Amino acid sequence: MLKIGKLTDYGVVVLNELAQAGALKLSTDDIAGLTGLALPTVRKVMKALVDSGLVMAQRGARGGYRLARAPGQIRMLDVVQAFEGPVALTECAADDHQCDITASCSLSANWGGINQLITQVLARVTLQDIRNPERQEQLVRDALPLTSFIELVNLS
Amino acid sequence: MLKIGKLTDYGVVVLNELAQAGALKLSTDDIAGLTGLALPTVRKVMKALVDSGLVMAQRGARGGYRLARAPGQIRMLDVVQAFEGPVALTECAADDHQCDITASCSLSANWGGINQLITQVLARVTLQDIRNPERQEQLVRDALPLTSFIELVNLS
DNA sequence: ATTAAAGCATACCAATACGGTATTGATTAA
DNA sequence: TTAATCAATACCGTATTGGTATGCTTTAAT
Ligand code: SF4
Ligand code: SF4
Numbered sequence: 238m239l240k241i242g243k244l245t246d247y248g249v250v251v252l253n254e255l256a257q258a259g260a261l262k263l264s265t266d267d268i269a270g271l272t273g274l275a276l277p278t279v280r281k282v283m284k285a286l287v288d289s290g291l292v293m294a295q296r297g298a299r300g301g302y303r304l305a306r307a308p309g310q311i312r313m314l315d316v317v318q319a320f321e322g323p324v325a326l327t328e329c330a331a332d333d334h335q336c337d338i339t340a341s342c343s344l345s346a347n348w349g350g351i352n353q354l355i356t357q358v359l360a361r362v363t364l365q366d367i368r369n370p371e372r373q374e375q376l377v378r379d380a381l382p383l384t385s386f387i388e389l390v391n392l393s
Numbered sequence: 394m395l396k397i398g399k400l401t402d403y404g405v406v407v408l409n410e411l412a413q414a415g416a417l418k419l420s421t422d423d424i425a426g427l428t429g430l431a432l433p434t435v436r437k438v439m440k441a442l443v444d445s446g447l448v449m450a451q452r453g454a455r456g457g458y459r460l461a462r463a464p465g466q467i468r469m470l471d472v473v474q475a476f477e478g479p480v481a482l483t484e485c486a487a488d489d490h491q492c493d494i495t496a497s498c499s500l501s502a503n504w505g506g507i508n509q510l511i512t513q514v515l516a517r518v519t520l521q522d523i524r525n526p527e528r529q530e531q532l533v534r535d536a537l538p539l540t541s542f543i544e545l546v547n548l549s
Numbered sequence: 550a551t552t553a554a555a556g557c558a559t560a561c562c563a564a565t566a567c568g569g570t571a572t573t574g575a576t577t578a579a
Numbered sequence: 580t581t582a583a584t585c586a587a588t589a590c591c592g593t594a595t596t597g598g599t600a601t602g603c604t605t606t607a608a609t
Contacts, residue, residue, distance in 0.1 A: 453606020
C-alpha cells in the first residue's frame with residue numbers, strides 16, 4: 238500500500254482548515270477542535286509546518302497560526318517534503334544513501350524518470366486544488382493526454 | 394522520504410534480469426548471483442512475483458523462472474501492487490480502512506485525484522521503459538504538457 | 550524407481566520508523 | 580504581572596519491514 242505518512246495527511250487537513258480561516262489566526266486548540274485531532278498531535282504537525290515555512294506562527298497571548306502564502310501557492314510537494322523529506326522512491330535516489338547492491342545494480346540510474354514524474358505530479362497539485370472536489374476529476378482528465386502519449390512511445 | 398519498499402525495488406531489479414535472460418530460465422541461485430542479493434531475499438521476492446502472476450515458475454530439476462509477459466506489458470503499477478498492495482496514499486483511500494477522524498474529516502473524499510494521478514503514472518511506465526535510460530528523459534519531457542495544462546487551470 | 554535439483558511454505562527475529570504522549574520552557578499581548 | 584499561547588525535547592509502545600533459517604514438495608534426468 239504505497240502511502241504517505243499519517244502526519245503528512247494530517248498536515249494537509251490542518252492546512253485546509255487554515256485556508257478556511259483565511260486571515261483569522263487559529264490556535265492549537267482551535268485546530269484540534271476543528272479537525273478532531275489530539276492536541277499533542279497537532280503540536281507535532283504544526284512544528285513541521287512552521288519549520289518548512291508553510292505557515293507563520295505568532296506566539297504569546299492572542300497568537301496562533303496562519304498560512305504563509307495563498308492556498309494556490311502551496312504545493313502538495315511542499316507538504317510532503319515538510320514531513321517526509323525529499324521524494325526518493327529508491328534508496329539510491331536519495332543523496333548519499335545507497336543500498337547493499339548499489340555497486341552492482343544496473344538500474345540505479347534508471348529510476349530517475351519515475352521519480353521526476355511523481356515529483357511533477359505532486360508539484361502541480363496545490364492546496365487549492367485539493368480543497369476543491371470538482372477539480373479532482375478535472376486533474377485526472379487533464380492527465381489523459383500524458384498517458385496516451387506514453388502509450389504511443391511504448392509501441393515503438 | 395516518500396519511497397517504495399526495498400523489496401519492491403528488488404523486484405524490479407530481478408525483473409530486469411529476467412528480461413535480459415529472455416527465454417532462458419533463471420534459477421534462484423542465478424538470480425542471486427546476477428543481482429548480488431542474498432538467497433533468502435531472492436526467495437521472498439520471487440514468491441511475490443509469482444503470486445502476482447508476473448513471472449512463471451517451473452519447479453523440479455532444470456526449473457527456474459521466466460517472465461510471464463513481454464517487458465512492455467509489465468507495468469510498474471503491477472510490481473508495486475504485487476509487493477505493497479493497492480495504491481492508497483491516505484488511510485481512507487484504502488478499502489474499509491479509515492483513520493481516527495474520517496468521520497469529521499472534510500477532505501476524506503478529496504484525495505482521489507492525486508491518487509489516480511499517481512496510479513496513472515505508475516500504470517504507464519513499463520519494465521521496458523525503466524530498462525532503457527534514454528527513455529527516462531523522454532518520459533519526463535512528455536509530462537510537460539500535463540504540468541502546463543494544470544498551471545492554466547490554477548489561474549482561474 | 551532413484552536421486553538430485555530446483556521451487557514452496559512457514560516461521561522467526563531484529564531493527565527501524567512511526568504515531569502518539571507528556572513535560573517543561575520561552576514569548577508576548579493585555 | 581499574568582495568562583495565553585507557541586516551542587522544544589524527550590520518551591515510549593507498536594507496527595512494519597527487511598532479513599534469515601528451516602524443512603517440505605515437486606519434477607526432470609538417469
Ligand atoms: S542500487 Fe538498485 S537495488 Fe539499490 S536502491 Fe538503487 S535501484 Fe534499488
Ligand atoms: S479521513 Fe481525512 S485525515 Fe483521515 S485518512 Fe482520510 S484524508 Fe486523511
